[in-house]
Amino acid sequence: MGPVEYCLTGALAMFAGVDRVAFGQFMISRPIVVGPLAGLILGDALVGLEIGMLLELLWLGRLPVGAAIPPDDTQVTLGATVLALHLEQTLTVHGMPLVLLCVLVAIPLGKFGQSFDRLARNVNDRFNTKALTALKKGDVSSMERLHLMGLGSFAFAGLATAALIIFFGFLVLSFVAPFLVDSVRHAGLGLQYSLILVGAASLLGTINVNRAVSLFSAAFTGTLLVMWLK
Amino acid sequence: MIPDKAIRLKTYLAMAWRSLFLQTSWNFERLQNLGFLFLMLPGLRRIYGQDLPADLCLRHSTYFNTHPYFASMVAGTCLRIEEKQANGIETVIDTDSFKKMVMAPFAAMGDALFWGGIRPIAAMIGLFFATQGSLWAPVVFLLLFNLPHFLFRFSGFWLGYFYELRAIEIIQRTHLPDLAIRLKEMTVVLLGVLCAYLAFKGCNHQEISSLWGFVLLPVVYLYAWIARKGVSSLFLVLLTTLSLLLLSVLFY
Amino acid sequence: MSIVLARIDSRLVHGQVLEAWVPHVKADCIVVANDEVAGVSFQRAVMEAAVPSSIKLVIGTLEEAVRILSSAELLKKRVLLLFSNSEDALELRQLGVIYDKLNLGNMHSSSGKDRYSCTIALDTEDIHNLQKIEDQGVSIVCQCVPADRERTWHKLIQTGAR
Numbered sequence: 001m002g003p004v005e006y007c008l009t010g011a012l013a014m015f016a017g018v019d020r021v022a023f024g025q026f027m028i029s030r031p032i033v034v035g036p037l038a039g040l041i042l043g044d045a046l047v048g049l050e051i052g053m054l055l056e057l058l059w060l061g062r063l064p065v066g067a068a069i070p071p072d073d074t075q076v077t078l079g080a081t082v083l084a085l086h087l088e089q090t091l092t093v094h095g096m097p098l099v100l101l102c103v104l105v106a107i108p109l110g111k112f113g114q115s116f117d118r119l120a121r122n123v124n125d126r127f128n129t130k131a132l133t134a135l136k137k138g139d140v141s142s143m144e145r146l147h148l149m150g151l152g153s154f155a156f157a158g159l160a161t162a163a164l165i166i167f168f169g170f171l172v173l174s175f176v177a178p179f180l181v182d183s184v185r186h187a188g189l190g191l192q193y194s195l196i197l198v199g200a201a202s203l204l205g206t207i208n209v210n211r212a213v214s215l216f217s218a219a220f221t222g223t224l225l226v227m228w229l230k
Numbered sequence: 231m232i233p234d235k236a237i238r239l240k241t242y243l244a245m246a247w248r249s250l251f252l253q254t255s256w257n258f259e260r261l262q263n264l265g266f267l268f269l270m271l272p273g274l275r276r277i278y279g280q281d282l283p284a285d286l287c288l289r290h291s292t293y294f295n296t297h298p299y300f301a302s303m304v305a306g307t308c309l310r311i312e313e314k315q316a317n318g319i320e321t322v323i324d325t326d327s328f329k330k331m332v333m334a335p336f337a338a339m340g341d342a343l344f345w346g347g348i349r350p351i352a353a354m355i356g357l358f359f360a361t362q363g364s365l366w367a368p369v370v371f372l373l374l375f376n377l378p379h380f381l382f383r384f385s386g387f388w389l390g391y392f393y394e395l396r397a398i399e400i401i402q403r404t405h406l407p408d409l410a411i412r413l414k415e416m417t418v419v420l421l422g423v424l425c426a427y428l429a430f431k432g433c434n435h436q437e438i439s440s441l442w443g444f445v446l447l448p449v450v451y452l453y454a455w456i457a458r459k460g461v462s463s464l465f466l467v468l469l470t471t472l473s474l475l476l477l478s479v480l481f482y
Numbered sequence: 483m484s485i486v487l488a489r490i491d492s493r494l495v496h497g498q499v500l501e502a503w504v505p506h507v508k509a510d511c512i513v514v515a516n517d518e519v520a521g522v523s524f525q526r527a528v529m530e531a532a533v534p535s536s537i538k539l540v541i542g543t544l545e546e547a548v549r550i551l552s553s554a555e556l557l558k559k560r561v562l563l564l565f566s567n568s569e570d571a572l573e574l575r576q577l578g579v580i581y582d583k584l585n586l587g588n589m590h591s592s593s594g595k596d597r598y599s600c601t602i603a604l605d606t607e608d609i610h611n612l613q614k615i616e617d618q619g620v621s622i623v624c625q626c627v628p629a630d631r632e633r634t635w636h637k638l639i640q641t642g643a644r
Contacts, residue, residue: 033368053360124257138284150255187478194470201453208505219422334496335532341497407534
């Protein structure tokens with residue numbers, strides 16, 4: 001991995017960070033998209049897809065409603081993908097155990113993303129105050145400039161979160177991974193399923209649908225039975 | 231004074247582009263206020279000329295917060311109202327009270343439809359591709375999600391502009407909140423299918439009868455119940471992981 | 483009738499209420515007690531368009547709300563009661579509507595109000611009203627969405643304005 005790849009990853013962190021709130025909301029920032037993209041840059045899109053899939057399902061039920069700031073699923077996915085593809089070379093572990101380790105370390109580190117996001121919005125508070133003062137003087141172009149500076153705050157928040165996840169994730173994993181890899185490998189399938197399980201369950205538990213459990217059970221039972229019959 | 235309904239394609243395109251920047255300076259004080267003014271500027275300049283009076287700009291930069299995909303519809307109506315007022319035509323309502331009235335309900339509709347309905351089902355369908363290791367997964371997801379997104383964002387302006395307050399009647403007739411619930415129900419069904427498929431694969435991997443997959447069902451119920459109590463998924467993940475790791479350390 | 487959630491939210495019917503609170507408290511009826519909204523038919527239409535048909539929405543002035551809340555129509559409903567400000571919450575309580583917990587969701591800042599948290603801004607009038615409500619045995623908590631931690635409003639006041 002050379003400097004070009006790192007720069008591109010940084011650019012992706014900023015672009016996806018901006019897509020979350022500040023520009024467009026094309027959903028480039030969703031784990032299922034950002035994971036494969038980060039993977040593509042670093043040479044293995046499929047690892048990114050695997051990580052993106054796990055995290056997408058985990059946070060599917062979470063809604064960004066109102067002023068509440070959700071956990072930064074974007075940078076967690078990006079960070080986990082970078083960690084997985086980086087440590088693959090140094091730790092000589094690969095496949096599912098490594099992916100799981102990286103995801104599990106990145107998720108709690110992603111908590112910090114919320115404070116960077118809050119910081120960005122606080123910085124925007126200042127831009128807003130300045131912009132309103134400019135407007136009072138009839139200075140519209142200053143207001144437009146200040147408004148667009150918000151792109152910078154959110155891009156910075158995205159980059160900072162990603163950098164933090166990657167840096168601390170790297171530290172933690174370099175020390176811990178050698179000890180944990182074996183037990184993660186043994187518990188591998190169970191762990192992978194536990195992530196999917198938590199995702200499915202939290203979607204089921206929080207989704208605003210009557211009879212969600214009945215619908216889910218019917219679909220699950222029907223499908224499993226059909227596959228068993230086959 | 232300009233003729234009535236003077237919005238040109240150029241103005242519309244500028245506003246459509248700027249609607250992407252609605253939340254760029256999202257702040258705790260007034261949320262999307264500057265974004266809304268930024269979006270309105272091409273239209274306002276078309277009506278009032280290049281030099282906009284300060285009080286006009288301040289009037290359009292008050293507290294504003296709605297679903298980002300619905301903002302262009304609000305802007306359409308606001309521009310029409312502004313245009314009428316500039317031409318001395320009586321309006322039922324001014325832009326400020328219009329914005330105040332629609333922003334929260336539109337936010338609710340958008341949250342339910344896009345965040346609650348369309349995004350989960352698009353992601354769910356994408357996940358089916360992902361389980362097969364297909365890189366089409368993100369493409370499918372982006373297409374499924376962004377088609378309705380663009381439809382709403384880019385046609386909403388004209389709906390708001392031409393129908394004004396009657397746009398709400400049209401919206402009401404489409405029963406968007408009910409549509410959102412249908413989509414959510416479909417998501418839950420697809421989730422069931424996906425989980426069953428993964429359970430089947432897991433059983434095959436362990437070389438046991440796929441009927442063991444049903445063990446997953448009560449566990450999902452238990453977790454869903456815990457999640458419903460307000461326990462965060464982060465906590466659930468850590469708890470499960472640690473207990474699984476502990477088990478594997480004990481047994482191997 | 484049981485009031486499963488009483489909430490002050492200046493945005494009244496919006497995403498946090500419909501997507502997060504309604505399923506959390508299993509409400510099947512939303513009562514909006516607000517004099518202004520009840521008087522404007524357009525505003526009522528917009529709000530009605532936002533609520534799915536499986537949930538009953540009642541919009542009324544404070545006095546109407548008191549009557550509706552005790553009517554037979556809502557006898558078996560799980561009601562989510564919404565106010566837009568502390569004054570309405572106090573008045574409805576004094577008009578005899580009993581709720582024992584009051585949730586502070588969004589109280590947006592305007593001039594003369596100090597911001598105590600991201601979503602809550604209060605002036606002395608608000609604090610006075612809330613104190614009165616609490617004196618009647620209501621526990622007042624701040625919680626934007628169910629996923630957030632619940633905090634008593636005293637904690638908020640103690641940390642002071644930002």
